[in-house]
Amino acid sequence: MTAATAGADKKPMSKSKAEILDAAAEVFMKLGADTASIDDVARHLGATKGRIYHHFPSKGVLLAEVCLRAADFVHEVVGPAVDASATPEANLRRMIALHIPEILRTLPYHKVIIQSYVGMNQKSTTALERELFDRIRVERRQYEDIFRNILKAGIEDGSFREQNLSIALQSVLLLINAPVFWYKPRKNEPTNFVADLTDQLADMAVSALR
Amino acid sequence: MTAATAGADKKPMSKSKAEILDAAAEVFMKLGADTASIDDVARHLGATKGRIYHHFPSKGVLLAEVCLRAADFVHEVVGPAVDASATPEANLRRMIALHIPEILRTLPYHKVIIQSYVGMNQKSTTALERELFDRIRVERRQYEDIFRNILKAGIEDGSFREQNLSIALQSVLLLINAPVFWYKPRKNEPTNFVADLTDQLADMAVSALR
Amino acid sequence: MTAATAGADKKPMSKSKAEILDAAAEVFMKLGADTASIDDVARHLGATKGRIYHHFPSKGVLLAEVCLRAADFVHEVVGPAVDASATPEANLRRMIALHIPEILRTLPYHKVIIQSYVGMNQKSTTALERELFDRIRVERRQYEDIFRNILKAGIEDGSFREQNLSIALQSVLLLINAPVFWYKPRKNEPTNFVADLTDQLADMAVSALR
Amino acid sequence: MTAATAGADKKPMSKSKAEILDAAAEVFMKLGADTASIDDVARHLGATKGRIYHHFPSKGVLLAEVCLRAADFVHEVVGPAVDASATPEANLRRMIALHIPEILRTLPYHKVIIQSYVGMNQKSTTALERELFDRIRVERRQYEDIFRNILKAGIEDGSFREQNLSIALQSVLLLINAPVFWYKPRKNEPTNFVADLTDQLADMAVSALR
DNA sequence: AATGAATGAGATTTCATTCAT
DNA sequence: CATGAATGAAATCTCATTCAT
Structure with missing residues (x-):
């Protein structure tokens, strides 16, 4: 079972579209979204370009929808976990415990979306692509705001050190996304590797703020 | 004065080459190294492709030399700062104080080298390009090792918490490179912004490890 | 009511086919027969390609049938109007009075058939398409011959000036088709605009020949 | 010697560009501008697409420049011929004598520009293309105005019949462009064929207006 | 050292057409 | 009858690279 078909979305997505997005995420991850051609994606699907263009009007839109999906995945899992009655630290730990x-x-989706953070490659985009990338920006901003609010609350109630909020926020977000840069799943991975990694990163994040 | 012309290198570099590298870093940063064409770089230089191809045999080599320069910049500044007689924490703080x-x-150079971390965009490279990218990998590994040794020493002497060294290392490195993702120089920037940023990140890094 | 459904043809045409032809004429007129895609026609119909392919085996045949219809329209109206006992000038006037x-x-049909006069756009056609385009050529030739005979009679009986018959014929035919190039129906069009236009063009044609 | 290289333009045009325009006009004429591919034009040149794209940024621009040239050709020859002191009829005859x-x-250039009159194929055009087509429209309008003024003067001084000016103008313009639709140069063409054709069309045009 | 022309390989995209349902 | 998915061929366009000057 793949990532895309596993996710439960608001708008149900045709199986074919989800399959294409999974393939695109995989291929874009491996080769880089720019280097990878639509043919590469099609080959990975065992199909032709035509199939992709039947569902996505351009490579830019395909990329945007991969990124949108990446943003959705974490947002939908982490968003509902915030507990207004819990302490900021408890909230942050729970959020990280779900995020990681x-x-x-x-993973492939997130490897792709971080590419779009470092290379803001807009040479000539269509209106639809711009709209999608705007939505991605909005989603990302909303996701950041969840963390920003927790950090702010923590600073205000003294559980986190007095410090520049924006810098702290960006640093924590990058910290909890760090595995995207280096993680590679392995067969002989220790059973509790993910759990340990999650704990360590939660510890680091909370300590970094205190 | 630009970054490249300012830097003092082992091998002196012709002014023309340095100018081209500066332009390439700028353009690759803005458009993404894949999206940007050699013509884009030439236009930014107010020249034509010929000038670039006169100094660099291929786009891949140009990109590699930009990345190599990015690695060199920090390496040469931070490398000599390690003091064997100082505590791990003091060393780490000094290194970060120079790194940031x-x-x-x-900045443009680092925005470019980051791109090469997220997308492994080498489809078919020449021998020279492979050699250069190997050198980049080696330099990066060496730079990481400076930090790894400090972290290891800190864990051993108890000043840093017991934890997975690799995860800690990657996290700290990403933390101190975080500004590359979000920093944008501004005219009305507070005088001591960089100093404050440096302090905050050093605090976060050290706390995260403790 | 549209042009196609209004026309009374020898072979009765299914309503669906006529609707498709009307839509095709409209879309081919607006975008050009080459530029317009089958999807464009389908969209204008509020349907999908399948509906079109159910009735027409290829785009070439669809285009050919639009052109054939264009030729039929004028042929059927003007052809029967020739009166062997009338003078050439009277006949010509009557023909123009019906043609315009x-x-x-x-109009859309004629805007389409004109396109096929200026660009010989047949790269590789099927046997059926070739047959249809042959029929169009024959019809056109027959229609021209009606005028050619009138002109010839007029030159012979002295009512028209002595002149190169082919040049005169082509010129008159283009003259009476001129409105296809520039006419655009308007809401606030004077009631007798068409009648006046018809008169003026008949006058011009007859004078041009005298 | 080809048409393009023969023409004397305000802005001198590189020989290479002129050659490409000549080839494009020829190929667009034969196959239709839509049907003809850039490869077709390149093949006719004995070169590759690259050469064309080095000089023209898109097929649309290439087509536009062919059309612009078509408009320029007649404009520059006929424009200076108007003699304010001559009668409208004399002026019209002289203009036609130069136009034909x-x-x-x-011819190829005019066969191409005619295509753009009947198929207003704008599906997605760039800013540059729109600008060029605007210039074509302006040139055309200016050329028409030369004739419009003559016709108006003729109607006012009574040498031409009282009639709708716009209709008369469009009709005369189409009349004198009629050969573009049907003329095919032949080897065994009578020596004075062009002269005779010119005379006949001038006679027809003047008579049509009287 | 640098330019401008040209190439060739490949990328994106379009679209007529077919087919299963 | 009609749809939606998919294909395959071709078209437009990009661009790293080479070369003559």
Whole structure:
């Protein structure tokens, strides 16, 4: 079972579209979204370009929908976990505890979306692509705001050190996304590797803020 | 004065080459190294492709030399700062205090090298390109090792928490490179912004490890 | 009511086919027969390609049938109007008086057939398409011959100036088709605009020949 | 000697560009601008697409420049011929006497521009293309105005019949462009064929207006 | 050292057409 | 009858690279 077909989305997505997105995420991850051609994606699907273009009007839109999906995955898992009655630290730990396994489960999507953070490659995009990338930006902002609010609350109630909020936020977000940069799933991986990694990163994040 | 022309290198570099590297870093940063064409770089230089091809045999080599320069910049500044007689924490703080201003000074280069971390975009490279990218990998490994040794020493002497060394290392490295992802120089920037940023990140890094 | 459904043909045409032809004429007119895709026609119909392919085996045949219809429209209206006992000038006037309103009534069809006069756009056609385009050529030739005979009679009986018959014929035919190039129906069009236009063009044609 | 290289333009045009325009006009004429591919044009040149794209940024621009050239050809020959002191009829005859040979000399260009009159194929055009087509429209309008003024003067001084000016103008313009639709140069063409054709069309045009 | 023309390989995209349902 | 998915061929366009000057 693949990441995309596993995810439960608001708008149900045709199986064919989800399969294409999974393949695109995989191929874009491996080769880089720019280097990978639509033919590469099609080959990975065992189909022709035509199938992809039947569902996505351009490579840019395909890429955007992969990124949108990446943003959705974590948002839907982590968003509902915030507990207004819990302490900021408890909330942050719970959020990280959900975030890390989710990005590892849907790793290819996140490997692709971080490419779009470092290379803001807009040479000539269509209106639809711009709209999609705007939505991605909005989703990302919303996701950041969940963390920003927790950090702010923590600073205000003294559980986190007095510090520049934006810098702290960006640093924590990058910290909990760090595995996207280096993680490679292995067969002989220790059973509790993900759990340990999650604990360590939660510890680091909380300590870094205190 | 630009980053490249400012930097003092082992092998002196012709002014023309340095100018081209600066332009390439800028353009690769803005458009992404894949999206940017050699013509884009030439246009930014106010020249034509010929000038670039006169100094660099291929786009891949140009990109590699930009990345190599990025690695060199921090390596040369941070490397000599390690003091065998100082505590791990003191060393780490000193290293970060040098690292952050340097990456901000030479930001475009680091925005480019980061791209090569997220997308393994080498489809078919020449021998020279492979050699250069190997050198980059070696330099990066060496730079990481400086930090790894400090972290290891800190864990052993108890000043840092017991934890998975690799995860800690990757996390700290990403933390101190975080500004590359979000920093944008501004005119009305507070005078001591860089100093404050450096302090905060050093605090976060050290706390995260403790 | 549309042009196609209004026309009374020898072979009765299914309503569906006529609707498709009307839509095709409209879309081919607006975008050009080459530029317009079958999908464009289908969209204009509020249907999908399948509906079109159910009735027409290929785009070439669809185009050919639009052109054939264009030729039929004027042929059927003007052909029977020739009166062997009338003078050439009277015949010519009567023919023009029928021709002009008819091409304005079925304008999209004629905008399409004109395209096929200026660009010989047949790269590789099927046997059926070739057969249809042959029939169009024959019809056109027959229609031209009606005029050619009138002109010839007029030159012979002295009512028209002595002149190269072919040049005169082509010129008159283009003259009476001129509105296809520039006419655009308007809401606030004077009631007798078409009648006046018809008169003026008949006058011009007859004078041009005298 | 080809049409393009023969023409004397305000802005001198590189020989290479002129050659490409000549080839494009020829190929667009034969196959239709839509049907003809850039490869077809390149093949006719004995070169590759690259050469064409080095000089023209898109097929649309190439087509536009062919059309612009078509408009320029007649404009530059006929424009200066108007003599304010001559009668409208004399002016019209002189203009036609220059117009006809010029369109036959540069026939392919005019076969192409005519295509753009009947198929207003704008599906997605770039800003540059739109600008060029605007310039074509302006040139065309200016050329028409030369004739419009003559016709108006003729109607006012009574040498031409009282009639709708716009209809008369469009009809005369189409009449004098009629050969573009049917003329095919032949080897065994009578020596004075062009002269005779010119005379006959001038006679027809003047008579049509009287 | 640098330019401008040209090439060739490959990428994106379009679209007529077929087919299963 | 009609749809939606899919194909395959071709078209437009890009661009790293080479070369003559």
